[in-house]
Amino acid sequence: MIQKQKGCNDIYGREAKIWKYVDTVIDALMEKYNYSYIRTPIIEATELFHRGVGETTDIVTKESYDFQDKGGRDITLRPEGTAGVVRSYIENKMYGDPNQPVKVYYNGTMYRYERPQSGRDRELTQFGMEVLGSDDPLSDAEVISLAVNVYKMLGLKEIKVNINSLGDNESRTKYREALVEYFKPHIKDFCEDCQERYEKNPLRILDCKVDAENDVLKNAPKTIDYLNNESRDRFEKVQEYLEIMQIDYEINPNIVRGLDYYNHTVFEIEAKVEGFGSNNVLGGGGRYNGLVSQLGGPETPCVGFACGLGRLVMALELEKVKMPIIDDIDLFLMYVNDDEKKYAVYLAQELRLAGFIVDTEYTGRGLKGQFKQADRFNAKFTCVLNSEDLDNNEVKIKNNKTKEEEIISLDVLIYYLDEQLNTMDNEEDACGCGHCHDEDHECTGECGGDCHCHHE
Numbered sequence: 001m002i003q004k005q006k007g008c009n010d011i012y013g014r015e016a017k018i019w020k021y022v023d024t025v026i027d028a029l030m031e032k033y034n035y036s037y038i039r040t041p042i043i044e045a046t047e048l049f050h051r052g053v054g055e056t057t058d059i060v061t062k063e064s065y066d067f068q069d070k071g072g073r074d075i076t077l078r079p080e081g082t083a084g085v086v087r088s089y090i091e092n093k094m095y096g097d098p099n100q101p102v103k104v105y106y107n108g109t110m111y112r113y114e115r116p117q118s119g120r121d122r123e124l125t126q127f128g129m130e131v132l133g134s135d136d137p138l139s140d141a142e143v144i145s146l147a148v149n150v151y152k153m154l155g156l157k158e159i160k161v162n163i164n165s166l167g168d169n170e171s172r173t174k175y176r177e178a179l180v181e182y183f184k185p186h187i188k189d190f191c192e193d194c195q196e197r198y199e200k201n202p203l204r205i206l207d208c209k210v211d212a213e214n215d216v217l218k219n220a221p222k223t224i225d226y227l228n229n230e231s232r233d234r235f236e237k238v239q240e241y242l243e244i245m246q247i248d249y250e251i252n253p254n255i256v257r258g259l260d261y262y263n264h265t266v267f268e269i270e271a272k273v274e275g276f277g278s279n280n281v282l283g284g285g286g287r288y289n290g291l292v293s294q295l296g297g298p299e300t301p302c303v304g305f306a307c308g309l310g311r312l313v314m315a316l317e318l319e320k321v322k323m324p325i326i327d328d329i330d331l332f333l334m335y336v337n338d339d340e341k342k343y344a345v346y347l348a349q350e351l352r353l354a355g356f357i358v359d360t361e362y363t364g365r366g367l368k369g370q371f372k373q374a375d376r377f378n379a380k381f382t383c384v385l386n387s388e389d390l391d392n393n394e395v396k397i398k399n400n401k402t403k404e405e406e407i408i409s410l411d412v413l414i415y416y417l418d419e420q421l422n423t424m425d426n427e428e429d430a431c432g433c434g435h436c437h438d439e440d441h442e443c444t445g446e447c448g449g450d451c452h453c454h455h456e
Ligand code: HAM
Pocket: 079, 080, 081, 082, 112, 114, 119, 120, 121, 122, 124, 126, 128, 129, 130, 258, 259, 281, 282, 283, 284, 285, 286, 288, 303, 304, 305, 306, 307, 308, 309, 310, 311
């Protein structure tokens, strides 16, 4: 049997419905913040990530899916979305658009050749957002708040926002010097990669996975102590805006991020729910003011964020968040003989086009098997088509919950179903918000006490 590749996932059934639901919430929220959707290619020139993400990052040195295409070009499967968006911003001269900043979001597959484990895949899906062309600390705060709001809108409660600042170039240079000085007597005890990082980019020693538990590493100098006044003021402004937006956060001086393009604000959002395991960073991002110019565009201040959807779905499941996933159908059409089958085909077509969720029989089951199938689909109504009823222009519709049956004229079937399903929905969810009722139709209060059922 041919099996899927290590670190890749087949997503189907109920889980696939959750993924689709997450996508719809993301799309709706991004629209509210006036971000436009962008799709960039999965394959890009290898050089883009070497120059963009950084020569000494794990993503480029160890985790990159590189290959040569048939024309001999060096190609990489994108490990993240920011570099591609920046390439597109430059190539399509979006910087010339008077409508700055350019605010875009994406939702797509990325590839990292990592050691697969829970929350760490080789094929992963990231939803991300980038603001290109604004140096205002408000943009940093807004990106953080937007990221938090995605999680909140989906119903996650147990999250924690960690922020830090790497400062501007001057602060970063001072910090680099301090790191070199600090690691000098110890570096020979670190892994080989770290010894190379020490020479080329000492900041990357801080996200070494091999030496992560080394006390020397844990007690290393913190970026925040090397910020110049301008960088410090800027970081304070970000915090001020976060407070205005009532976003809870903590300053965590250990956040340095694993990609080279950051300066000033960096942040990560952690899942705090029990059982998540060690890969509990739901998403992260920060400011990257130098990347556009580094990749050949004009000086353009930018900030962004990306979130792994696999980890997000895992958090939703672990927090047992109720989601409005459709796991029932409106009507299951049953038949025995060929004429009835043809009528089922016709009726299914009519009703689906009228907006109902309808299914029927495709494998030759008898009536008993078809009833079982209707139950497996959680059909709200069933209908056994029979030639006699059809001759009278009627059908017998059964409410699958109450087991009550009614004979309905085919002329009014659409109106009948519409009315019945509306009544059913209203009984289940008095406020109509779709979120705040449990399986026994008791209000869970997730609407904040604002629904009709609280006022009755
Ligand atoms: P990142 O921290 O490398 O940042 O990835 C963002 C998120 O993608 C992580 O927090 C995690 O949820 C998810 N992720 C990363 N690698 C894996 C993996 N192997 N398996 C499962 N999930 C994973 C970036 O990619 C930056 N481009 C974010 C950004 C956007 N910065 C500015 N703009």
